[in-house]
Amino acid sequence: MISIGFEDQVKIGLRYILDSLHTSSPFGTERVRKLRFYAPDEREALEAELSCTERAANAIGTLRPLYEKIMLVLCQLKDVRGSLRRLSEGAVLDHVELFEIKGFLLRIADLIPLFDRMNETVQAETIAFTDPTDALNVLDPEGTRSRGFYIPDGATEKLRAIRAEKKRQEARLYAAPDAEKDAIRSERTRVCAEEETEERAIRGTMCGRLLPHVSEMLSDADAAGHLDLLIQKALFAAAYGGVRPEITEGALELRDMVNPELADLLKAKGRAFVPVSIAIDRGATVITGANMGGKSVAMKTIALNVLLFHAGFLVCAGSARLPMLECVRMLFDDAQSMQSGLSGFGSEIVRFNDALKEVENGFSLLLLDELARGTNPDEGALIVQAVTQYLNGLNAISILATHYDGVAEHARFHYQIIGLRDVDPDAIRSELSAVHEDGVAVIARHMNYGLYRVEGKADCPKDALHICRMLSLKPEILERIEREYR
Amino acid sequence: MQAALLKSIDSVKTLSIVGMCKNAGKTTVLNWLLGRSRDRVLGLTSIGRDGESTDVVTGTEKPGIFVSEGTLIATAKDMLPLSDVTQEIVHTTGIPTPLGEVVLVRARSAGNVQLAGPSITSQLKTVSDLFFSLGAEQSIIDGALGRKSLGARSVAEGVILCTGASYDMRMEKVVSDTANIFRIMNLKRAETVPAESEKPLADTLKETGEALIPGALTDTAVVPLLKNGVLKNVRLVVQDPSKILLSPDTLDKLKIRNVALETVEAAKVLCVTVNPVSAYGWKFDADAFSEAMAAAVNIPVINVKEEAL
Numbered sequence: 001m002i003s004i005g006f007e008d009q010v011k012i013g014l015r016y017i018l019d020s021l022h023t024s025s026p027f028g029t030e031r032v033r034k035l036r037f038y039a040p041d042e043r044e045a046l047e048a049e050l051s052c053t054e055r056a057a058n059a060i061g062t063l064r065p066l067y068e069k070i071m072l073v074l075c076q077l078k079d080v081r082g083s084l085r086r087l088s089e090g091a092v093l094d095h096v097e098l099f100e101i102k103g104f105l106l107r108i109a110d111l112i113p114l115f116d117r118m119n120e121t122v123q124a125e126t127i128a129f130t131d132p133t134d135a136l137n138v139l140d141p142e143g144t145r146s147r148g149f150y151i152p153d154g155a156t157e158k159l160r161a162i163r164a165e166k167k168r169q170e171a172r173l174y175a176a177p178d179a180e181k182d183a184i185r186s187e188r189t190r191v192c193a194e195e196e197t198e199e200r201a202i203r204g205t206m207c208g209r210l211l212p213h214v215s216e217m218l219s220d221a222d223a224a225g226h227l228d229l230l231i232q233k234a235l236f237a238a239a240y241g242g243v244r245p246e247i248t249e250g251a252l253e254l255r256d257m258v259n260p261e262l263a264d265l266l267k268a269k270g271r272a273f274v275p276v277s278i279a280i281d282r283g284a285t286v287i288t289g290a291n292m293g294g295k296s297v298a299m300k301t302i303a304l305n306v307l308l309f310h311a312g313f314l315v316c317a318g319s320a321r322l323p324m325l326e327c328v329r330m331l332f333d334d335a336q337s338m339q340s341g342l343s344g345f346g347s348e349i350v351r352f353n354d355a356l357k358e359v360e361n362g363f364s365l366l367l368l369d370e371l372a373r374g375t376n377p378d379e380g381a382l383i384v385q386a387v388t389q390y391l392n393g394l395n396a397i398s399i400l401a402t403h404y405d406g407v408a409e410h411a412r413f414h415y416q417i418i419g420l421r422d423v424d425p426d427a428i429r430s431e432l433s434a435v436h437e438d439g440v441a442v443i444a445r446h447m448n449y450g451l452y453r454v455e456g457k458a459d460c461p462k463d464a465l466h467i468c469r470m471l472s473l474k475p476e477i478l479e480r481i482e483r484e485y486r
Numbered sequence: 487m488q489a490a491l492l493k494s495i496d497s498v499k500t501l502s503i504v505g506m507c508k509n510a511g512k513t514t515v516l517n518w519l520l521g522r523s524r525d526r527v528l529g530l531t532s533i534g535r536d537g538e539s540t541d542v543v544t545g546t547e548k549p550g551i552f553v554s555e556g557t558l559i560a561t562a563k564d565m566l567p568l569s570d571v572t573q574e575i576v577h578t579t580g581i582p583t584p585l586g587e588v589v590l591v592r593a594r595s596a597g598n599v600q601l602a603g604p605s606i607t608s609q610l611k612t613v614s615d616l617f618f619s620l621g622a623e624q625s626i627i628d629g630a631l632g633r634k635s636l637g638a639r640s641v642a643e644g645v646i647l648c649t650g651a652s653y654d655m656r657m658e659k660v661v662s663d664t665a666n667i668f669r670i671m672n673l674k675r676a677e678t679v680p681a682e683s684e685k686p687l688a689d690t691l692k693e694t695g696e697a698l699i700p701g702a703l704t705d706t707a708v709v710p711l712l713k714n715g716v717l718k719n720v721r722l723v724v725q726d727p728s729k730i731l732l733s734p735d736t737l738d739k740l741k742i743r744n745v746a747l748e749t750v751e752a753a754k755v756l757c758v759t760v761n762p763v764s765a766y767g768w769k770f771d772a773d774a775f776s777e778a779m780a781a782a783v784n785i786p787v788i789n790v791k792e793e794a795l
Contacts, residue, residue, distance in 0.1 A: 078578075096563050096589055099575035150574035150594060163572065163595065170555075170596045192570040192597065 028228025242314025256318030289417025326362030498644035529617025571597035650761030
């Protein structure tokens with residue numbers, strides 16, 4: 001079963017997406033908070049969820065007003081599960097609790113016709129509501145369907161008689177001279193006590209008759225949460241262009257995938273996210289590229305979309321073919337490493353070992369960002385080469401980002417950041433001399449964060465040299481570097 | 487009671503009852519209000535907890551709050567079992583109190599109720615709005631003691647100020663302190679609100695002759711300006727009367743210097759009620775007390791112990 005810590009959710013941009021969902025009901029909000037990832041043995045359920053999310057997203061053009069109506073009803077739902085639990089334990093609920101349950105049932109009644117209309121298109125077979133009429137008749141025996149909760153006089157003959165007597169005492173009280181009022185008051189108090197006793201008995205009977213409906217109401221609450229999240233998934237897909245992945249036995253292919261958090265961030269700066277494509281399978285995949293961030297972004301975007309898929313979301317990509325996984329683990333360079341008291345490198349190895357243990361339990365995805373970056377490059381390269389070879393033999397898709405040489409040749413797949421491959425250094429140099437801008441910013445603008453597949457043996461791209469040229473490093477030094485490269 | 491006063495009480499949509507002290511006769515006034523308009527739908531709530539049948543402080547017997555059929559009540563959930571009206575739960579507000587969520591109940595019979603409403607003025611406003619949406623014609627807020635109840639005026643159009651012998655053994659003190667509260671509560675409503683200024687108060691006043699006081703107006707701020715002569719023939723505007731924390735002496739000085747003290751939002755004090763009997767055993771001469779009070783304020787003064795009420 002996939003579980004993913006809060007820190008990792010934040011890092012890969014999953015939290016950003018979850019925070020952007022506006023579930024309306026307490027049940028939908030709970031589903032987002034305790035986001036559930038489908039396990040490989042729940043393939044049918046995931047297929048069903050994805051299909052209906054896809055239909056809900058595709059129909060958004062026509063169904064949006066209906067979704068809004070549904071959300072309006074959902075946001076009036078209160079969490080009555082505490083009262084329902086007390087009810088099933090045999091407690092006699094008070095007026096306010098019965099009012100809330102009645103309100104819940106009335107809203108479910110409002111929801112059903114709206115949901116039925118939505119379902120003509122969406123066909124959400126896994127969501128079903130129970131007709132609340134029987135349960136409502138218990139709480140609203142006179143069938144007024146008013147929002148309030150009131151035990152009517154006619155609930156029992158005895159109550160009718162008590163209430164009539166109470167009214168009579170009140171009329172007497174208004175009319176009587178002051179001297180007699182105390183006597184009437186105490187008479188009235190006796191009647192009020194009788195009323196309370198009888199009402200309690202009636203509430204007890206109501207609770208007994210509600211008891212058979214408790215499981216239906218709990219399942220309705222669950223269905224409301226499911227519907228709530230489904231609509232949010234559809235709205236999310238509409239906003240970020242989601243696509244339904246085809247489920248594979250092992251291949252992981254994401255074409256033109258996007259990371260919404262980074263895309264929004266870049267958009268705010270007037271730039272655009274460069275879609276990333278990758279097609280890999282079991283074994284180790286190495287992503288190489290200069291140290292300017294593209295590798296991590298690619299890995300985070302892969303992790304994000306794989307997790308979205310497992311949670312039944314459409315994924316942010318042009319097209320996708322994804323396998324169902326037992327476990328997703330990721331090791332990103334972060335400040336956590338300092339907490340354990342070990343050196344950065346030591347704690348990284350400890351975390352890597354922990355991750356391996358889990359990954360070896362079943363078909364998994366393992367993401368390693370710049371493993372062994374904290375040690376010297378010669379040793380680091382040896383370590384990463386060995387790890388790569390080992391990962392090739394695991395029942396797992398492993399992706400390593402590295403800028404060490406000699407790693408890629410051990411990997412089953414090798415991807416490289418396009419980086420500055422297609423950029424003419426002279427063009428940049430002239431642009432730099434024309435605009436008085438930060439040179440790094442200019443280069444970042446020209447950097448292509450996309451990936452391309454490297455066939456055969458290839459070393460890391462020599463973007464560092466490119467960058468030295470563009471930033472007009474002292475010619476004497478540049479010449480020496482170029483001589484070494486040859 | 488004067489017809490003009492009744493008319494002014496009926497004309498306000500929201501009415502709060504503010505007491506100078508415990509046993510000032512607040513509940514008597516409330517019951518009278520509830521009793522006289524039995525044919526109208528009233529909404530009833532309180533700031534915080536009130537309405538015990540025995541006063542928890544003095545142990546004296548207090549009148550309960552008796553509502554007629556149809557009255558809407560906003561009170562904390564735990565108070566419901568202590569009320570003997572036949573209840574219809576009409577709304578749950580989500581407003582939390584130490585005694586549970588504030589719940590709106592329609593009384594389906596007459597009876598006694600226990601009030602424990604919201605303690606924040608914005609929530610009181612929410613409750614009043616709910617009353618009106620459920621068909622109430624007037625919303626009545628039973629105020630608790632002290633400053634908190636002054637704050638409630640931002641949600642009430644009209645105020646009934648209740649005072650009594652329980653406040654102090656000296657009648658003069660009861661009268662002068664009540665008059666002082668009345669004076670603060672009944673400040674003129676500002677026709678125009680001065681612009682907010684970043685500058686020190688003295689500079690703003692010298693430049694424009696008026697100022698909006700962003701927070702509370704205290705003696706510490708005012709007295710130096712009175713001494714150096716800045717506060718003369720100028721206009722000071724505060725948000726509402728609860729922001730004025732000035733001693734009666736300072737208030738007098740401001741008046742002498744022709745300083746206009748105004749409020750942005752002000753309720754209207756409709757009348758002052760007096761209770762000449764103290765819960766602690768002493769008693770004022772009813773007529774002398776009423777007359778002294780009437781001389782100190784320019785609005786109707788009513789004795790809650792009188793038959794007429």
